[in-house]
Amino acid sequence: MNLFTIFIYLFFAFLLFLILNYFDRTEKENNLIHAVIPIVYEILLAGIFVGEYADRIHQNLYFIVIFELIIRLYYVKGILRRDDLMNSSFYFQIYSISIIGCYFVNEYFISKVSSVFPTAEEMRVGIWLFIILFLYFILKKHIHIQYREQESTFKDRKQEYILVQYTRFKNIYQREIKMKEKSLYPMLYAIMVYENYKRPKFFRKLDRIHYRFTGKQKKMGIMQILSPIEIDDKTSVKMAVKKIEKINSELSKKTKKNYAEQIFNGYYMEEAEVHEVLEIYQRIVEFDSL
Numbered sequence: 001m002n003l004f005t006i007f008i009y010l011f012f013a014f015l016l017f018l019i020l021n022y023f024d025r026t027e028k029e030n031n032l033i034h035a036v037i038p039i040v041y042e043i044l045l046a047g048i049f050v051g052e053y054a055d056r057i058h059q060n061l062y063f064i065v066i067f068e069l070i071i072r073l074y075y076v077k078g079i080l081r082r083d084d085l086m087n088s089s090f091y092f093q094i095y096s097i098s099i100i101g102c103y104f105v106n107e108y109f110i111s112k113v114s115s116v117f118p119t120a121e122e123m124r125v126g127i128w129l130f131i132i133l134f135l136y137f138i139l140k141k142h143i144h145i146q147y148r149e150q151e152s153t154f155k156d157r158k159q160e161y162i163l164v165q166y167t168r169f170k171n172i173y174q175r176e177i178k179m180k181e182k183s184l185y186p187m188l189y190a191i192m193v194y195e196n197y198k199r200p201k202f203f204r205k206l207d208r209i210h211y212r213f214t215g216k217q218k219k220m221g222i223m224q225i226l227s228p229i230e231i232d233d234k235t236s237v238k239m240a241v242k243k244i245e246k247i248n249s250e251l252s253k254k255t256k257k258n259y260a261e262q263i264f265n266g267y268y269m270e271e272a273e274v275h276e277v278l279e280i281y282q283r284i285v286e287f288d289s290l
Contacts, residue, residue, distance in 0.1 A: 013067035016041055035097035038065045042102045046110040062102035069095050079202040084161035162283045165193045187263050190281035195224045
């Protein structure tokens with residue numbers, strides 16, 4: 001396998017990565033499709049690649065799925081930094097089916113025919129395709145590969161993720177942050193954990209590069225503060241501190257029932273975001289009280 005072939009595999013592996021991301025979002029209740037699409041994708045590519053160089057590409061076409069898995073693991077671990085939330089069981093099941101399926105299709109179908117697309121005389125193959133699709137839609141109701149583990153297990157991973165991120169950010173920013181009321185610190189860190197999850201560091205760097213080219217006001221920094229100038233993570237934290245203290249001062253004249261929830265309602269516009277951050281805040285408070 002030469003460098004050009006590897007480049008071809010990597011290119012189409014990245015396209016497969018984008019395709020699978022789309023179907024993962026739209027077909028959340030049908031996780032088996034994540035295993036089936038790479039096999040169909042491989043067959044279509046085999047039909048597209050024709051000519052003298054096609055045989056070399058066809059030889060190890062299943063490597064595209066392996067490369068896609070490497071890209072996905074790098075994306076989850078290196079870019080999103082969501083190791084604690086990664087469902088290893090899901091990846092093992094899905095990619096075992098995909099890689100083994102693609103290997104057998106490559107060895108016993110693609111490498112044995114001159115073209116994967118049927119001729120007019122071979123249209124009877126369509127009948128078998130219909131049968132396979134029929135069986136697939138029947139079996140998918142009974143075969144379910146978990147995208148997430150059981151709800152209780154996923155909650156445990158989520159709680160662990162929150163605490164890992166909280167302790168990490170506390171070590172980084174505790175000397176940078178000065179707030180008048182100690183009760184506001186867990187709220188600040190809850191927002192920090194939430195915003196970092198939504199917008200990992202890699203994408204925040206892209207935000208700053210985008211601003212340098214366009215000059216358009218946009219949310220930046222770990223706290224995702226809307227700013228007319230370029231700001232880094234530490235600056236966004238300092239700006240968030242001022243925003244939270246301002247919200248707090250406006251609440252001081254009112255009753256402080258559901259105190260944290262009122263702070264988050266002042267910080268966010270969407271009720272769903274308030275709910276998410278409040279859940280993180282409650283876990284942080286529980287941890288600090290131990």
